[in-house]
Amino acid sequence: MINVFILQNGRLNQVNIDSRSDLEKLAPVWVDLTDPNDEERSWVKSIYGVTLPGEDEVKDIEASARYYEAENGDLHLRTDFLLDEDEGPARVITVAFILARNVLFSVHTDDLPVFRLVRLRARSRPGSIEDYKDVLLDLYATDAEYSADALEGIYQSLEEVSRSVLKKDFSDQDAASALNAIAHEEDLNGRIRRNMMDTRRAVGYLMRGRLLNAEQFDEARQILRDIESLDGHTAFLFDKINFLMDATVGFININQNKIIKIFSVASVAFLPPTLIASIYGMNFKLLPELNWEWGYPFAISLMLASAIAPFAYFKRRGWLK
Numbered sequence: 001m002i003n004v005f006i007l008q009n010g011r012l013n014q015v016n017i018d019s020r021s022d023l024e025k026l027a028p029v030w031v032d033l034t035d036p037n038d039e040e041r042s043w044v045k046s047i048y049g050v051t052l053p054g055e056d057e058v059k060d061i062e063a064s065a066r067y068y069e070a071e072n073g074d075l076h077l078r079t080d081f082l083l084d085e086d087e088g089p090a091r092v093i094t095v096a097f098i099l100a101r102n103v104l105f106s107v108h109t110d111d112l113p114v115f116r117l118v119r120l121r122a123r124s125r126p127g128s129i130e131d132y133k134d135v136l137l138d139l140y141a142t143d144a145e146y147s148a149d150a151l152e153g154i155y156q157s158l159e160e161v162s163r164s165v166l167k168k169d170f171s172d173q174d175a176a177s178a179l180n181a182i183a184h185e186e187d188l189n190g191r192i193r194r195n196m197m198d199t200r201r202a203v204g205y206l207m208r209g210r211l212l213n214a215e216q217f218d219e220a221r222q223i224l225r226d227i228e229s230l231d232g233h234t235a236f237l238f239d240k241i242n243f244l245m246d247a248t249v250g251f252i253n254i255n256q257n258k259i260i261k262i263f264s265v266a267s268v269a270f271l272p273p274t275l276i277a278s279i280y281g282m283n284f285k286l287l288p289e290l291n292w293e294w295g296y297p298f299a300i301s302l303m304l305a306s307a308i309a310p311f312a313y314f315k316r317r318g319w320l321k
Helices: 020-024 038-048 113-124 132-165 172-208 214-269 271-280 295-317
Strands: 002-008 011-015 030-034 067-069 075-083 091-100 103-108
Touching (some): 011 113, 020 038, 030 038, 038 103, 091 132, 103 132, 113 132, 132 172, 172 214, 214 295
Antiparallel strands (some): 002 011, 002 030, 067 075, 091 103
16 A cells, blocks of 8 residues: 655545555655555556555664665665554564655554554644654654553553552462463563664764754654653653562462461371371281270370361461461
């Protein structure tokens, strides 16, 4: 899919593209390609002289391959964007940006919520965008806001887990659910942190390359400050996740200790009856109770009494709770 945007009064207006001739008539500021086919790639190459990277090239994580200037002067960037569970399993999508001919070209495999938000905001905020670099910075700023919203969602989920862990009756089934939820939120928090780290590198590259004007430079610094605040929040969430993980494992150990305590009490309580049964099970000829009429009831009563006495003692000491 190819989405073309032109700039009118500081607003991004999307133009429908049905053929190559439609694309040739336009002077776009942003050409966004979502999983483009070979025909769409050929249109971009023949009209703008821009060769779009393949999927393997986009995923290359070497620093030299993520930010570089081509021989023809085109600027290439690779930036990660978050795609959270609302759009399917949470994952990070790498987007290839190409800045050429005063046009921003973006190539990615999935439709990203950050891109949709930028399109919506540009329509409602006239004058916020003046050129293709403003579009790129707006994408990075919106990505930071989107990540902040995702972090708030993680915090709310962890609050629910916290209430579950700290409730009075916490079973092993509850512990399994809590561990699953904690692991899920930890993975998402790590992806957000990685995403923010990559965005910081991309914005820093633009600032070091002196590619921005004074106003854009100030906006880039504000984006970096926002990312810095998000780093502190992700660190706080990691600490909270570790606390909940330790608390959950601790409650699991407590429940296991309760089971072990029951077996220990049972084994100690049944030790005296076992001793009595062993004594009267010895094959000695002269046992005083061997020919006694009440010998069997006496032995049974003695074993019951020896079993009840430890239970009564343990209960009085509170060891059966």
